[in-house]
Amino acid sequence: MAELKDKIIEKYTSTENLNNGEPVEIKHIRDKAKEYFRTFGFPNRKMEDWKFFDSKPIITNDFKLVTEKQEIEKSVLNNFLIQDLKANLIVLINGEYSKENSQIITERKNLFIGSLKEGMKTKPYILGKYFAKYADYNADGFTALNTAFAPDGAFIYIPKGNLLKDPVIILNILDSRKSKVLGQPRNIIIAEANSDVHIIEEYYSIGENDVFSNVVTEIHTDENANVQYYKIQNEEANAFHVGTTQVFQERNSIFTSITLSWGGSVTRNNLNSYMNSEGIECNFKGLYFLTGKQHVDNHTLADHANPNCNSNELYKGILADESNGVFNGKIMVRQDAQKTNAYQMNKNILLSDTASINSKPQLEIFADDVKCSHGATTGQIDKEQLFYLKARGIGEKEGKKLLIFAFANEIIEDIEVPELKEYLVNRLNEKLEKL
């Protein structure tokens, strides 16, 4: 069986005109990314950053590459919608924009919420400026692959001073009912000065065959902008996911990310923020709740390049059965970044003998006037807390559930969209029931 890399290269060299009609600078970038991918292919475990990530089931799989545009029945789609949530909805099916299912409710001058393809036509100058500007396609094969060949994705452009009351949902559905699927959405989110937006990026899969999503999201938060970014992974057990979110922050902007991983079989999340100016706040929060043989690998980088910025990171893991979690968080404080406050914490609960965790919280500090700390803990459910509950008539099973719920809820409760929060709490309870 030919490896996925060869197959991809072969397939795409025979279809030259894949991304017709794009600005030349983008075409140029895509060519360079193609070249990188051709030369280096997928990363392997010998690379430090990919040490704990087993990409073998992905790169030896024969995913179908270019799928003809697919639509999805309304009844199926409804399963994935959050009740009562009034929001802008971008639906991406196998990485391609589905106009029929999407619904944009916010109308503002110059605002754009829609597909990347459409954006290339109506706002080519903006996309020419931001496409692949932050996510380095020379960093790894997955990003290069996406940069080279991503056919579509979500494009969100919030002009200066716009505060969006209703969140924007990017709903990714991978439909493998007909064949194995590789979806490659490319999302670009630009929040201009003084704007405010909540983005919800969701992933679901349907169908019997394996699916693989290789996603790159680039986010630009301009001066004083406030972006809340929630990534929720709800895929089925036959799903593979590699996602890179690259954030670029300008002066006094706030970026908050909450990543929830509880679906999929093999998942890799890269989340990087570059602080390009002063007074920036950057929050990374994450929860991974794994059962069965799930594997989730979270990589984060808070890159303090300038003085007076704060970053705050908290990742929590609940690992049951034979699951394996990886946390690799890095705080980089560059030489100019004096008066930095950076905090990083990783907490894990192992629920079974066979679950495991690899945690690697890192600090790299080149400035002296900083306050940085990090911590990592791994343990089990506290026996004394459990005893306390038992003494008050709460059974072992219930008590455990209660404690795990409290542990996980610390992440969920920070979500600022009440409908989404409620939905996630219900999902969490469902997961706890099955434990």
Add this chain to the structure above:
Amino acid sequence: MAENNENDEILEQLVDGEYKYGFTDNFELDTLPKGLNEDVVRFISKKKEEPEFMLEWRLKAYRHWLTMEEPKWPNVKYPPIDYQDIIYYAAPKKAKKLNSLDELDPEIKKTYDRLGIPLVEQNFLAGVAVDAVLDSVSVATTYKEKLNDLGIIFCSISEAVQFHPELIKKYLGSVVPAQDNYFAALNSAVFSDGSFVYIPKGVRCPMELSTYFRINAANTGQFERTLIIADEGAYVSYLEGCTAPMRDENQLHAAVVELVALDNGEIKYSTVQNWYPGDKEGKGGIYNFVTKRGICYKNAKISWTQVETGSSITWKYPSCILRGDNSIGEFYSVAMTNNYQQADTGTKMIHLGKNTKSRIVSKGISAGFSQNSYRGLVKVSPNAENSRNYSQCDSLLMGDKCGAHTFPYFDIKNNTSTIEHEATTSKISEEIMFYCNQRGISQEDAVALIVNGYAKEVLNQLPMEFAVEAQKLLAISLEGSVG
């Protein structure tokens, strides 16, 4: 305040605080030409009058070394090392056996005196037996008889190879196999000498054993090999201290230390490392690439304490394999880098047995243009029920041109274990400095005071004599880093 006197002393030394141990003595050396091949390995083995099995062992290591590549992953930078440009054997020529200290070559004795090693004083000062290593060959071993009475073997490793081959066969390479890593393989092939300690069952070694290492011949790579075995219920505390003369060329130091603590045994291994760190521009200095590892059987304990102030590059991870149930591993470290020094150091705690405990306290101090990294691994295997780890690694930064890095790795495969890790990075706050200045403590003194306080948790673990030396070393290394 008792510390005041100490501080005065420190201050005096600061006035002429250039590297004070930088001098070269001339006595004839039995030196091999530069380069490494099988003949060199054979020559060393023959020179040491080693039995056949050792030669085989060395050759096997050498052949394996040839197939290996120099590792590139640490957070340090240095020009490539030409392994054919190193002299692999150099020994003082008149290395005949001595019965008493008086027979010692006056040249050598002078060197020791200038280093401040209390070889002579020892006879009436309590309790330190020094196995002095001068350019790879043990020259004098004191207190041997006293130790002999207890059945303790404390000798050079070459002697051990000759007279205790059964112990060597059993334990050499049992903790750090010859194939373990690039530098361990190199060391296994060409190690020239080192120390060997064996404490028999149930014996508590009555004194601190200590070896002063010293590099003396130019262009000589030092390949020390240390093997310490504490048999069941035995206890030993071992000190290792280093100084080296001033050099322009970089010297490679690739030592291997192996500790074996059998059931209920305990080994305490303390290091004060003060190899020549290079001058202010970062020229010269020692490359200290060391493999140190200990294995603990049931209820055994190994404790590593290190104070690293020297070497242009320090790259070492004293590790504990907690194999037996209820065994304990400890690691206390102060790593101080100044000017252009680089350090990538830390530990590995491998929990294999049940109820194993480990504790890591690492204090990094970086000043000048130096880079200081902590890299540690805590690994809990699926069988290590109820294992416990606590790690704390703090960094102190002085100046805005230096870097402090933390790379902890946790690999946890058991759900009954509890792992905690904490790290902080900060600088000496202006308020504290102001407080000291206000009370008439000068800038430099205040820094020395604060740093010693910061490192106290680790320094407290050192034996008395070392603790004083270590405090001075910290102050000397810090000199010129303020302002």
